[in-house]
Amino acid sequence: MTEEEISRVLRRDWGNYLSQQNWLALSEVPNALREVIVKQLYVSINQGTATDGHCFGMVHAANEYFRDPDRVPTAVEDLSSVASPAAPIGDTVDFHHNRQILDPHTWGAWMLLYGGFELDYRTQLAAVRGAIDRGEVAGLALATWPRLEGHAVLAYGYRDQQEELILDVYDPNWPAEYYQTHTEEIRFDTGGDRPQLVSPYDGRYSRVVYVGSELRLPALVRTGAEVVARYLLGGIITVLVTSSVSLRVVDSTGAELRRDTADHMSSLPTEYSNIRYRYGEPKGDYTIQVAGTAGTRYTLEIDGASRRGKVIDRQMTNTFDPETTTHEFRVTVPDSPAGHVTIRRL
Template sequence: MSTTENAGYLTVWDDDGSSQLEAQDADLIEYTVDFTTGFKDIDGDGAGELLSFQPPDNDKRGLQVVDTSGGEATLEWRYGPDEPLKATFADVDDGSPGALVAYTTLGEVRAVDATGSELWTTDTDLSDAEATMIDVVGDDTTDIVLWTGSDVAIVDGASQDVTEFSIDSSIRSVTDYEQERLVVETEEAVTVIDLDGTALDSKSLQRQPSDIVTGDIDNDGTIEIIIGFSNELVAYRPNLAPEEPPNPLSDFDPAIHGFGFQNWSGEGEFNPPHNHETIAEDTFNTQFEQEWLPELKQNTSLPLPASIATQIADALYETLRQGPENVYSDGHCFGMCLAAQQYFENGVPDTLPAEISAAADIPRPTGEYADIGGEIDELHRSHALNSNTAVEMKQFLSPNSSQNETAYDAEKEIEAIRSAIKQNGTALIGIGSSPSTSPDDSYLHQLVGYNVEVEGESLESADTAYIDVYDPNYEADYYTTNSQRLEIDISQPTDMPLVNNDGKGYIFRYQRFALVGPRRTDFRGAVIFTSKLWGDYLENVLENILGGYMIIWANSPVRINATAPDGTQLAHPDEPVDEIPPSEIVYLSEAPAGDYEIEVEGIGTGDYMLNIKSSIKDGGQIDKQVIREITEDETQMLTATIPENPDEEGTISEGRGSELPTDPGEPTFRDVLGVIRAYNVDGRYNGVKVSFRDVLEVISAYNAE
């Protein structure tokens, strides 16, 4: 059936084109309310009625029901006298057909039965509103949605309950989407909202649509929104998938998979049957020689004399054994975390009593559970001494020089931790303080992460990330009513991410976090332990543990000697290093800033290359190469200057940097001691071979002060 209306004329055709109704009556059909509901037989006479109205300036104003039986239009009844904003046929009285009417100036909604008698009236707070009639509440009755500005009122056609709310923008139109959801058009967007005004999904608008309808256009069971413009249609499928509750990425539960005892030290509450307070130096030296030293030599260009390697081993041993990063006597956090991961994945050892089903059931690491304590200690020791782990901890948790800060990326660490949790159920996390923020308070600690959340739509746009962790400093029972969560402020510069845990213990003590341990395959892949990181780590060790260094090496046909600013002669190694003869290498630990006099003696004729590398603790550095020609028995002098300012790069110059201080008042007491020491060992001071006469002149100049 189709209809045509024009200035009081109404024609109705059947589907075969035959005329069913031709009417001309301005009083009845000039203002037809709604054809979308078709004709509805509300009086049971077998013929359909339609709705129309007369405007307020007409003495017949109000809602009209027009009978169309017999092919003519006759008034069945009128309800008014006010002009309705919107009206529709609906089941309004126990399933009987009638009309629902909304009034624009009164903020009212009324229901009228099949005879024109009023059934009920409901007030809303919206005057001068617009309205639409749809079943949105979800009770299979027609409801009324009114709106004005940004305010919305929904009247339940069945119960007459009124729901009112506001949204953020002024509304242009409202369309039904599906039960308990609406589509609202504003100037900025088309948005799906629920019945309290909460936005569920939105599509931005660049121009105003001419119409908006909804429907399942591809028959896939999902309602699309069709937006009509003057020259195109846009079909938009809202993303209304229900939000999943914030479930962790893993089934790990610290109340179950954490240990029933807390982290302990060698002198704590427990007394495991092993010497945890220290470790034999030869054990460490063996691991250093077999694992650490080959890595260091393979990944750095520095020739490392045996004495320097020994100094590194000794210094590392003392640092690890006694320092603030003590991995032997300050606790078992590394081992407890690794063991908790293993027991979570594989179950507790079958040697335990049958009633022990999880780590939380193990009450202590001693007595009948001493084997657990021993396993934790072995895991702790072996991984803490692992060279790769040491580089991780130094580079990513407590870098000590500015050039190493760039190796750290907070966002990538979070992503690596999240990936590890997805793959394995947990991630071993190290946290540490950065000397740039805590220069006098350096700590390292290990945790087990089992969930990552970000504040925002994605990690890239988030300012804050959260990592739920098991901290072995708390026993499993603690986690039945409490939790530990790291709060990562990733809006900070990448060299200073801030780690908090909601005020429960860490606060500002730890500023760094990273994925550590044997499963760090890493977002950087194989490059995690490349030459650069190992080289940076070695320089960090030489600079901070050995108090700075200077290494100079050359190739034939020369031999070299060098003198430090205080007159100290740089040492030659006792044996070749990386096939470089001892005469072509000199080195010094605890090297000071200043001028280094370098004597190059030709033992043949040809080109030679001199490598000079130094980094001074709290001072500058130099990394230079010099290529020269030399003849046999020729001596050339160079001066390498290491600045005291750590932001400055050292320089190389020809000749001696300075002569002996022999002007009256020029020498210092250190100069006097330096020339005397050089004379006694037949050596040099300030690059000058010191004679007895030189000693007298320097002493005389000092006394002249």
């Protein structure tokens, strides 16, 4: 997809979604901010960073066929016999897997999952139970913490057991015959005011978000709608280099800025290769480390915007000499376009 095509999707789908959700208007997001968001989404889409395992696409293809069996391709006699997501099943899997980047609700749910907010499991579990009671299944996004790895499953049943709620889930990492003798479970302790996971799912996924669209995004976390709006569409900063060098960016809290990775992503660079990014207000101090080999010339680009407009847009070109193959910079980003940007070499 081109940046213009992504921009049209944001104006059309995200604008309609936000209006329906009634918690933020797209008009509150200035063009400068949308342009930086489009840049980050462009890299994710064109480098295929949603292709890691196809778990999201597999569970939502399964959900589609569960809700409407007539959509199962006529060439497929038994879905449980499909060993891999090849065509025509694979086309449905790919559609659902790739849409998670541009679908505003799914994108927002993933971003909140990765955002470190306290999750509101009481509200989410009520919605999951409601979906199952209606004869539906419930899509769940999972993440490790603090190292961010994602997964997706479908909840199709639940059991109340003393002070626990046990969700029976379909995990696409297991073949169909596995479920003839086994049940995969996610267990929540519901004995207190705030339900919590009893233990990480599969020994590592310690955060869970329900991705059903009937829940507004702010309902997923224990914070106000304005906090969610400031995080998701309040600002973004991106840092990238245009050569084959190593890049590391750390914010003032010591957290490293995200880099999209996936086992099966394309290794072909976009014009925005090697990008690091962070959603939320971009203001603050950042430490940037660039490492390479002697004689390598690179351009470092820093781009950031908030609801108040563009707050930083800087480019620097440098060359490594034989004695120094690591460059380190300290960047201070102001909270408004009128503020003063400072960049100094350490």
